[in-house]
Amino acid sequence: MIETAVKVNKKDAKLALAHIIVAFIALFIGGLCGFLQVLVRSGKVQLPGGIGYYQVLTAHGVLLALVLTTFFIIGFQFAGMSRTAGALSNKARLTGWIGFWIMTIGTALTTFYILIGKASVLYTFYAPLQAHVGFYIGLALVVVGSWISGFAMFAHYARWKKQNPGQVGPLLSFMSVVNMALWLICSLGVAATVLLQFIPWTLGWTEGINVLVSRTLFWYFGHPLVYFWLLPAYMVWYVVIPKVIGGKIFSDSLARMSFILFLFFSIPVGFHHQLTEPGISPTWKYIQVVLTLMVVIPSLMTAFSMFATFERFGRSKGATSLFGWLKFLPWNDARFLVPFIGMVAFIPGGAGGLINASHQLNQVIHNTIWVTGHFHLTIATTVVLTFFGAAYWLVPHLTGRTFTKQLNQLAIVQAVVWSVGMTIMSGAMHWVGLYGAPRRSSFSDYGGSAQAADWIPYQIAQAVGGSMLFLGIILVLYIIVQLLWFAPKGEEEFPIGEAEETAEKTPLFFDKWWLWITIVVVLILLAYSIPFTHMIQEAPPGSPGYNRLC
Amino acid sequence: MHLHKYEKIWLAFGIGSLILFLVIVGINAFVTGHQPPSSDKTVDPQVVGEIAPFNKPGLKKIGKNEYQLVVLTSAFSFDVGTQDKVVEIPKGAKVHIIATTKDVVHGFEIAGTNANMMLEPGHISETTQTFREEGEFTLLCNEYCGSGHHLMHAKIKVVDQS
Amino acid sequence: MEKDKEKTYKKDSLKGTLFSVLAVGGFILLSWFTVWSLFLSRI
Numbered sequence A: 001m002i003e004t005a006v007k008v009n010k011k012d013a014k015l016a017l018a019h020i021i022v023a024f025i026a027l028f029i030g031g032l033c034g035f036l037q038v039l040v041r042s043g044k045v046q047l048p049g050g051i052g053y054y055q056v057l058t059a060h061g062v063l064l065a066l067v068l069t070t071f072f073i074i075g076f077q078f079a080g081m082s083r084t085a086g087a088l089s090n091k092a093r094l095t096g097w098i099g100f101w102i103m104t105i106g107t108a109l110t111t112f113y114i115l116i117g118k119a120s121v122l123y124t125f126y127a128p129l130q131a132h133v134g135f136y137i138g139l140a141l142v143v144v145g146s147w148i149s150g151f152a153m154f155a156h157y158a159r160w161k162k163q164n165p166g167q168v169g170p171l172l173s174f175m176s177v178v179n180m181a182l183w184l185i186c187s188l189g190v191a192a193t194v195l196l197q198f199i200p201w202t203l204g205w206t207e208g209i210n211v212l213v214s215r216t217l218f219w220y221f222g223h224p225l226v227y228f229w230l231l232p233a234y235m236v237w238y239v240v241i242p243k244v245i246g247g248k249i250f251s252d253s254l255a256r257m258s259f260i261l262f263l264f265f266s267i268p269v270g271f272h273h274q275l276t277e278p279g280i281s282p283t284w285k286y287i288q289v290v291l292t293l294m295v296v297i298p299s300l301m302t303a304f305s306m307f308a309t310f311e312r313f314g315r316s317k318g319a320t321s322l323f324g325w326l327k328f329l330p331w332n333d334a335r336f337l338v339p340f341i342g343m344v345a346f347i348p349g350g351a352g353g354l355i356n357a358s359h360q361l362n363q364v365i366h367n368t369i370w371v372t373g374h375f376h377l378t379i380a381t382t383v384v385l386t387f388f389g390a391a392y393w394l395v396p397h398l399t400g401r402t403f404t405k406q407l408n409q410l411a412i413v414q415a416v417v418w419s420v421g422m423t424i425m426s427g428a429m430h431w432v433g434l435y436g437a438p439r440r441s442s443f444s445d446y447g448g449s450a451q452a453a454d455w456i457p458y459q460i461a462q463a464v465g466g467s468m469l470f471l472g473i474i475l476v477l478y479i480i481v482q483l484l485w486f487a488p489k490g491e492e493e494f495p496i497g498e499a500e501e502t503a504e505k506t507p508l509f510f511d512k513w514w515l516w517i518t519i520v521v522v523l524i525l526l527a528y529s530i531p532f533t534h535m536i537q538e539a540p541p542g543s544p545g546y547n548r549l550c
Numbered sequence B: 001m002h003l004h005k006y007e008k009i010w011l012a013f014g015i016g017s018l019i020l021f022l023v024i025v026g027i028n029a030f031v032t033g034h035q036p037p038s039s040d041k042t043v044d045p046q047v048v049g050e051i052a053p054f055n056k057p058g059l060k061k062i063g064k065n066e067y068q069l070v071v072l073t074s075a076f077s078f079d080v081g082t083q084d085k086v087v088e089i090p091k092g093a094k095v096h097i098i099a100t101t102k103d104v105v106h107g108f109e110i111a112g113t114n115a116n117m118m119l120e121p122g123h124i125s126e127t128t129q130t131f132r133e134e135g136e137f138t139l140l141c142n143e144y145c146g147s148g149h150h151l152m153h154a155k156i157k158v159v160d161q162s
Numbered sequence C: 001m002e003k004d005k006e007k008t009y010k011k012d013s014l015k016g017t018l019f020s021v022l023a024v025g026g027f028i029l030l031s032w033f034t035v036w037s038l039f040l041s042r043i
């Protein structure tokens, strides 16, 4: 692989850091909300001063699932592209800053309306619940800002290709472009529902809203959204981790192949979030279930690549027994261990996802707290721990400081606290979800129901695990603050792995972007056009807005 | 592009498992008839309370040990046709549930059973559930519908009448 | 008993990887069928 720059350009570093700082502020406020939620759900604590449970839950979902992730990802990708494809042009950097400010203003606007209690509609904002129009405008700004940054990344990649004719783009940059393409295509759906349905309806320009259409557009976006979170974690696993452990990338081509498969199959699958909804034919649901299971294949490939990287490395160090290579991995290095725990969490996370998406099997767990347990493994452990593990070298690399031994030890403690807390919280959620305990619900005894009484011990367990997680958030914030402003000055490496020498050359056809986009569009049309047309043609009267929220 | 021999084995195993899952749920859905709730009927949510069968919510006998349960929801209650929001169902009864909402989206879940579906304004939702075991089951709303969401519930009592 | 204890693997062997991913696959199958049987028991 061609190394363009060993260090991220100083000006690009500022841009990346600005994103990362907003992300960690969101982590703090959102984490505090999560802590309040588990306390309320235990039945032992009530929120003071007219704060609503659903207000807190809206803030938690928006700040963690939308703000933390999007900001961290864009910051990480700008840094990664500057590192692997060279410093951004002034124009691209300026575009990135414009994107950043639009996203930040949008975030502030949306958060403001949540905090004043005018937008307790949860982060999915299902119609016909109606929030203040400022909530939707803020969200639209976040999306538009992210598009602008995406265009800066596309332009940067195109410039590299022009300057290096006949060569495949650097792996990390290639992956960032795939992720932004995925994001752009899927967020058209949420932009459409917000701009064409919610905002006019909230302002009273249109009378009713087509609920099923709005939900379908939301989930057309909502599933690829989770891959938009996951792919940067995979970037770290594929590109960074091999270098951190001192090994090699198992296969550059396979890594690209799996990213292209994600681009294909993560979008035309939104119905697996709507499996128990009326108005969608079960045959179309099943077709999207089939496509959903296709998207498992690149994850299977990733699992193999990771183990293979580890085994090859251990064997090169002299491991001879079946699992002896495990001993050679750098367990004391937080840059490895923290994302590694994330990988492990993806095993139950992935298994749970398969269950969720299996057509009628969804009836067992739909909207139970099992689902919450599931995505606290996938996003709040796999993705988030990988991001933490990346921040431990990325932030000091960008600030010109070092990740000291003490901070490394603290980071390991943090990851252990997180793992234990999450095992308790997510485990309790999964288990009690199978008994039917609902998600998105404040504490309730359901009219003295015996079933609901059986759920309470699990809710207390969630509070115990959730409190540990909050401690974990304090620890990671302490480390990040140190790395931003106080850790000793020095140089921290931005690790970029190289492919094995014996690996074959990566073929050029991976850069056939228009072909990939065409395939994506065809798949989307196949999966959606007929059922979506049906929703519009057979629509019941539109719904007025309701706002008995809190 | 070259795949390692073991990776081929792994992918064959993995893809084989995925196909197995799809075949199992596919047969269960298309042959045995256990599709997820996907009713295609629509209704005007503003006046649904005046339209049959939603003008008379509750349990109706429609055959030998076969019943229809009509439920009309609104923020924040389940109208199951009784004052105390308790529905008594004979043990072993097969119940065809038909439900919808007058206002926002609600969830319809009978905890501990497979009866779990979304209710959306303008759309009718249907599912069938056989109650083989005696006992009390909680009917609750599992989709956020506003400030009183967690207070929205009713009770299904499965009673042995023999 | 002693003789199969220390089977050694070549430098480029990926046997450990194969067993690891198959264990992952086994876990997935187990979880899926557990919930599937719960679904069937509630039909």
Ligand code: HEM
Binding pocket: A031, A032, A034, A035, A037, A038, A041, A057, A058, A060, A061, A064, A065, A068, A122, A123, A124, A372, A376, A379, A380, A384, A438, A439, A440, A441, A442, A465, A466, A467, A469, A470, A473
């Ligand atoms: C202190 C750590 C955390 C705790 C204690 C916590 C706790 C919770 C709880 C109890 C719920 C469910 C509430 C309900 O359904 O009534 C929830 C929902 C959620 N959490 Fe967390 N969480 C934490 C961290 C995170 C992180 C780091 C993320 C993502 C990056 C995250 C993403 C979400 C999302 C997306 C929801 C769904 C919100 C909704 O249903 O509208 N959480 N969290």
Ligand SMILES: [Cu+2]
Binding pocket: A222, A223, A226, A272, A273
């Ligand atoms: Cu999904």
Ligand SMILES: [Cu+2]
Binding pocket: B106, B107, B141, B142, B143, B144, B145, B146, B148, B149, B150, B152
């Ligand atoms: Cu509700």
